[in-house]
Amino acid sequence: MALGDAILACLTERPMTGYELAKTFDTSIGFFWKADHQQIYRELSKLRDRGHVQAREVVQTGKPNKLVYTLTPEGRAALKHWAARPSRPASIKDDLLVRMFALEAVDIDALRADIMARLEHHRDRQSRYERILAKRFPDGTAPHADLGKLLNLRLGVRHERAVVEWCEEALEMLSSGAEVSNVTRIGEAAREGKI
Amino acid sequence: MALGDAILACLTERPMTGYELAKTFDTSIGFFWKADHQQIYRELSKLRDRGHVQAREVVQTGKPNKLVYTLTPEGRAALKHWAARPSRPASIKDDLLVRMFALEAVDIDALRADIMARLEHHRDRQSRYERILAKRFPDGTAPHADLGKLLNLRLGVRHERAVVEWCEEALEMLSSGAEVSNVTRIGEAAREGKI
DNA sequence: ACACCTTATGCACAAAGGTGCATATGCGTC
DNA sequence: GACGCATATGCACCTTTGTGCATAAGGTGT
Numbered sequence: 158m159a160l161g162d163a164i165l166a167c168l169t170e171r172p173m174t175g176y177e178l179a180k181t182f183d184t185s186i187g188f189f190w191k192a193d194h195q196q197i198y199r200e201l202s203k204l205r206d207r208g209h210v211q212a213r214e215v216v217q218t219g220k221p222n223k224l225v226y227t228l229t230p231e232g233r234a235a236l237k238h239w240a241a242r243p244s245r246p247a248s249i250k251d252d253l254l255v256r257m258f259a260l261e262a263v264d265i266d267a268l269r270a271d272i273m274a275r276l277e278h279h280r281d282r283q284s285r286y287e288r289i290l291a292k293r294f295p296d297g298t299a300p301h302a303d304l305g306k307l308l309n310l311r312l313g314v315r316h317e318r319a320v321v322e323w324c325e326e327a328l329e330m331l332s333s334g335a336e337v338s339n340v341t342r343i344g345e346a347a348r349e350g351k352i
Numbered sequence: 353m354a355l356g357d358a359i360l361a362c363l364t365e366r367p368m369t370g371y372e373l374a375k376t377f378d379t380s381i382g383f384f385w386k387a388d389h390q391q392i393y394r395e396l397s398k399l400r401d402r403g404h405v406q407a408r409e410v411v412q413t414g415k416p417n418k419l420v421y422t423l424t425p426e427g428r429a430a431l432k433h434w435a436a437r438p439s440r441p442a443s444i445k446d447d448l449l450v451r452m453f454a455l456e457a458v459d460i461d462a463l464r465a466d467i468m469a470r471l472e473h474h475r476d477r478q479s480r481y482e483r484i485l486a487k488r489f490p491d492g493t494a495p496h497a498d499l500g501k502l503l504n505l506r507l508g509v510r511h512e513r514a515v516v517e518w519c520e521e522a523l524e525m526l527s528s529g530a531e532v533s534n535v536t537r538i539g540e541a542a543r544e545g546k547i
Numbered sequence: 548a549c550a551c552c553t554t555a556t557g558c559a560c561a562a563a564g565g566t567g568c569a570t571a572t573g574c575g576t577c
Numbered sequence: 578g579a580c581g582c583a584t585a586t587g588c589a590c591c592t593t594t595g596t597g598c599a600t601a602a603g604g605t606g607t
Contacts, residue, residue, distance in 0.1 A: 159447060160563075166454035176585050186453055189444040196564065198587060219573055221585040233457055240458035244447035244466055246473055249384040249511065252354060252439035258381055259361035260500030262428055263435035271438055278441055304525060305455035312518045316444065319510040327503050355593080371555050391594070393557060414603055416555045552605075563594070570586080577580085 276324035283317035363423040471519035478512035
């Protein structure tokens with residue numbers, strides 16, 4: 158039921174169409190919650206069935222008609238009710254960590270390349286969050302309604318920075334253990350009759 | 353297909369029963385990948401059907417017989433193949449961030465209480481990882497096969513620290529209204545200078 | 548005596564999430 | 578003129594994850 162609540166959370170800002178929501182899930186809230194348009198349209202139908210949102214059709218020419226969804230009082234209440242329950246901490250669930258866990262059984266060069274790509278990705282993310290922060294909240298303060306967005310961006314920065322630093326550390330440790338890993342690779346090559 | 357690979361990753365260490373795997377998923381690998389015993393048993397059946405693991409029954413008295421699962425060469429190859437693909441960065445998907453996003457629509461006192469509980473949780477996690485690190489890798493180095501586990505714990509520490517600091521910042525900003533917080537930034541600088 | 552925890556496995560059903568495909572049109576570009 | 582892109586919505590299928598329940602024996606606590 159979390160995606161539904163994320164959609165309701167988006168609609169507290171302003172009424173939106175499914176298409177606009179999908180774009181929002183590609184930028185602001187999507188930084189920490191991914192969902193494609195199919196998921197969103199499906200969830201919107203459910204929310205409408207429950208009476209948590211109301212759809213209003215807007216006739217357009219040239220483009221297909223659009224459905225603008227508005228949060229109903231029931232939807233707002235449902236969101237509030239959901240938000241009052243204690244949240245459960247999410248686990249990281251990152252493929253990379255599974256590979257690290259089974260380091261002896263994977264190809265180290267591919268893993269290193271992967272970490273390098275990730276390093277770049279997380280650096281991009283970090284500077285992106287920092288840019289948005291600097292632009293939207295140049296003095297580090299926010300009106301109360303936007304405070305959560307500011308804090309989310311701050312968490313984004315902290316998180317990406319932590320991962321960036323870790324990637325750097327990991328690359329260093331994986332290359333300084335090169336002699337060891339050659340031995341491992343020779344052993345593996347022998348086992349598989351390959352490379 | 354990720355849970356299956358996480359199980360294969362576990363079995364690179366040693367053969368295990370479903371029960372042992374469930375316990376492992378409650379501790380070491382479970383720090384970043386949650387799975388309960390039902391999921392694990394189900395996934396083990398699939399892996400057995402695919403020939404990635406082999407089950408051997410061990411007759412016991414007093415307790416139900418157990419099935420010890422061993423990684424097959426095919427399973428090891430499948431894991432290696434999976435690990436060679438580029439990983440995709442996971443998104444955070446934390447309920448708390450959705451609530452923060454819709455700050456104006458939620459009960460602030462409940463949210464604050466929630467963040468306080470989370471703060472405690474992440475502090476616990478952090479010190480737990482630090483304790484394990486100090487115990488298993490007292491000199492900060494590891495034999496190659498265990499390097500990944502060391503690095504995973506390090507990421508755990510970095511991650512939890514980032515979240516802990518963020519929770520503190522969030523609590524401060526939520527109680528003081530909208531006013532920030534040279535205090536926070538000074539605290540940050542001090543902490544980072546210390547590291 | 549009774550409740551509860553640990554060991555050990557698993558089914559059935561429901562909810563949530565992901566992938567591919569389908570439709571319809573206008574606008575810019577190669 | 579063909580091609581992709583933005584707008585705008587949605588179905589069908591499949592995988593993954595979560596919840597509740599069932600079985601079975603021995604040990605530990607109150």
